[in-house]
Amino acid sequence: MTTLVPNPESLIPGPGPGAADPLIIAGREFKSRLIVGTGKYSSFALMQRAHEASGADMVTVAVRRVNISDRTKESLLDYIDTARIALLPNTAGCYSADDAVRTARLGREAGLSNWVKLEVIGDERTLFPDNEELIAATKILVKEGFVVLPYTTDDPIVCRKLEDAGAAAVMPLGAPIGSGLGIQNANNIRIIREFSRVPIILDAGVGTASDATIAMELGADGVLMNTAIAEAQDPVAMATSMKLAVQAGRLAFRAGRMPRRMYASASSPLAGTLK
Amino acid sequence: MKISLNGEPHELAGPVTLTALLAQLNIDPRRVAVEHNLNVVKRAHYDTTQIQDGDQIEIVNFVGGGTHDYPRP
Numbered sequence: 500m501t502t503l504v505p506n507p508e509s510l511i512p513g514p515g516p517g518a519a520d521p522l523i524i525a526g527r528e529f530k531s532r533l534i535v536g537t538g539k540y541s542s543f544a545l546m547q548r549a550h551e552a553s554g555a556d557m558v559t560v561a562v563r564r565v566n567i568s569d570r571t572k573e574s575l576l577d578y579i580d581t582a583r584i585a586l587l588p589n590t591a592g593c594y595s596a597d598d599a600v601r602t603a604r605l606g607r608e609a610g611l612s613n614w615v616k617l618e619v620i621g622d623e624r625t626l627f628p629d630n631e632e633l634i635a636a637t638k639i640l641v642k643e644g645f646v647v648l649p650y651t652t653d654d655p656i657v658c659r660k661l662e663d664a665g666a667a668a669v670m671p672l673g674a675p676i677g678s679g680l681g682i683q684n685a686n687n688i689r690i691i692r693e694f695s696r697v698p699i700i701l702d703a704g705v706g707t708a709s710d711a712t713i714a715m716e717l718g719a720d721g722v723l724m725n726t727a728i729a730e731a732q733d734p735v736a737m738a739t740s741m742k743l744a745v746q747a748g749r750l751a752f753r754a755g756r757m758p759r760r761m762y763a764s765a766s767s768p769l770a771g772t773l774k
Numbered sequence: 775m776k777i778s779l780n781g782e783p784h785e786l787a788g789p790v791t792l793t794a795l796l797a798q799l800n801i802d803p804r805r806v807a808v809e810h811n812l813n814v815v816k817r818a819h820y821d822t823t824q825i826q827d828g829d830q831i832e833i834v835n836f837v838g839g840g841t842h843d844y845p846r847p
Contacts, residue, residue: 536840543838560839561840563834563837565780565834565835570799575836575838586836604814605807605814607807608814608815609806618840626841676840
């Protein structure tokens, strides 16, 4: 049985907006709490401008066979300044722990980094993760020295199991990949944050700026998105919007919000009103 | 001599090192990762890894994208 114990450090308001507030994963600091993807852009040049506008200092990339017969295609890496932006290889397209582990090993060799965004998908229509295979793959990869960031469901027990398996952060979905539906179960995300001892990155389902802000207000340490930016009519403008949305949500979270009330609470005094 | 290269049959004149194979294919070794018979080969060992008849080679690199882009394998 998995017992969830609150992490008292998870919900403390913090210092003001001027203070440094980096995202820290596996001891490494990132200035940006927004992580973005590299897929679905109409051109690499547009992708590069969107990345710049987003302020992201980590982007996800997929691992795929080199096209042996057609060597003329442009290379993704020509459009990412790896001196400033960290590459996070993902195991996209993997439907089993074995495939994901194999892909992660190749990604490590290609990128010379042991970080991996672990995706093990259970169904091609919903793209929901297969949590059983995901937990198994996490255990294997952690043992091999990888820094594992698993993409998972908004299930607090699974998130705890991934953390116990050694995941450096946990990435619960807000809604299905590419759906743009926004966070479907805000209370679960809040619960996951409250009981977690590693960073929580809301990953998948963000559609527009307010979705990202809400994630940060719920206490997420960061947000990962791709489609929300790549499929916006103006990706560069949306990337800027998302950068600001994540910052606004983080500031609101650290400011400590007012309590919710079921009825009104007047702002002005009742005494001295004109009659 | 025949090998499997990225899932397709590929003819080679004779055994070659991985370094030589990548050079033949005009592939920059610094931007790829290679699997030789299901084992990931470290870049430092490309010079000393011999490709033999019947070997299975996978050469991968980083591309844009995530799970939404790729159909069922």
